Amino acid sequence: MPKINYPSTCAAHAIFEFCAEIDRHAGVDQLIIDFSSMGRIEPFTMVYVAKIIREFNRSNPLTKVMRCGFENKQYAANMAFFRAFGLKHGREPNCTDGNDRFVPFTIIRVRTIVDEASHEWKAEQDIIENRSEKLARILAQQGTSDLVDALTFSIREIMRNVFEHSRSKSIEYCAQYWPTYHKVEIAISDNGIGLTESLKHNPYIQVTCDADAIQQALMPAVSSKNYQGAIIDRNDPWHNSGFGLYMINRLCRLGGSFIICSGDHGIKLDDSGKEHINLNHRCNGTVVRMVLNTSRIESLSKMLMQFREDGYEIAKKIKGVGMYEASTASQMLSRDFQ
Incomplete structure (x- = not known):
């Protein structure tokens, strides 16, 4: 055997x-x-x-x-x-009392988010924001801080990607904070269509393999919903700008690391550079690993402002994706525009 x-x-x-x-x-x-x-x-x-x-x-x-x-x-x-x-x-899964700096394996049904939003007369993204902040506070064991802000932003943006693009019926995640090592790790997974299939909805993106799809998804202003001719509500603070993954990987690269896997490929990013990984098996949907160096977390709004400006400069060189101002929600926490 x-x-x-x-x-x-x-x-x-x-x-x-x-x-x-x-x-x-x-x-x-x-x-x-x-x-x-x-x-x-x-x-x-x-x-x-x-x-x-x-x-x-x-x-x-x-x-x-x-x-x-x-x-x-x-x-x-x-x-x-x-x-x-x-x-x-x-x-x-889903069992946690919030008394330690970890979040055990947890599964959220997308239907639960939709129902909760309907019941509270809120946008689904607001529900994701609230859940993300709750997770951030469990991990950090703090009410408000730069670390809570950074964790909330990172968790929220990945969960938004799952909700808005993947067609997955659930979001799965697990996290741990090790204060002694100045390290926090968050893993988020979905069982959706994957990045390659998702980006095919953007007529200006040519995707020939999973490696191409992952690489393009990490670039600023690239999205399955943000392109020239797409119908976008510019007054919606949650409108999709294609900056989420870019901003998060920049944040993680400050002494931490970022891994994203979809299909048969993965890409790892850290402060030493980029590594392509052939998985040699199939990963349905998308899985993301975020590792933050907590000693490098400063004012989130200042860091995101710099990342945003860098992203704009990069986006100017990308042809055919459509140029839109990065959504306010991808630049700062939602409370900054309330």
Whole structure:
């Protein structure tokens, strides 16, 4: 019976290879996944691996998948990692009391956001803003601060992308803050159409592969909904400008890092540059990993202003995407325009 050993490291390349190995066993009668060697595990690892195992189970209903070596992995169990892919061990997803600097594996149904917005007579994006700020305060264990602002902005913009572009029925996320290391990590995933399919709705963008789609999505003023001829309500503070991913990756690159995966490709950005990653397996939808260096977080409005100006200069060189002023919501927190 084939057996796959979970890696002893949470390094991205090791995790991607583990997921590729799972994918290579499609169609087998039985498969063992051994978690005995699991060491440190982080939010992105949990969100990504749980997603891949779930998708493998769904695509291979006749394969009997057995798991072992997980019994003493208390941190992963407490973060609802095992339950997230169907193993009845540890906490259930969506369980958190907010007393620690972590957010366990959580699933929000998009329908829940829509219903909540309708009930409160608010825009769906306002509901996403409120949820993002609540998560930020749990992680930072603070009411208001530059860190809370930065976390709220980052979480909100990724969740907005899922809600506005992906057609996913749910948003999945997990997060952890390590004050001693000046590090906070947030992972957000969807099960939608992916970046390549999404950007095809912009007639001015030529996308030939997942690598192209990811790279273009990271550029300022590139969006499936923001292009010359598109109907845009310029008075709507939530109108889509295509600046969200650009602003977030700039924020993460201040001593942290940013990874985005969709389809068969991933791109990692940090202060040392850009790395293209061939996943060697398929990642349906999109998964984002944001790592912020909390010692580098200053006034968010000042940082975003600089990123915005840099983005405008870059956007001027992009032909055919349509030039619109970056939405106020992508430049500052919503309270700044209320």
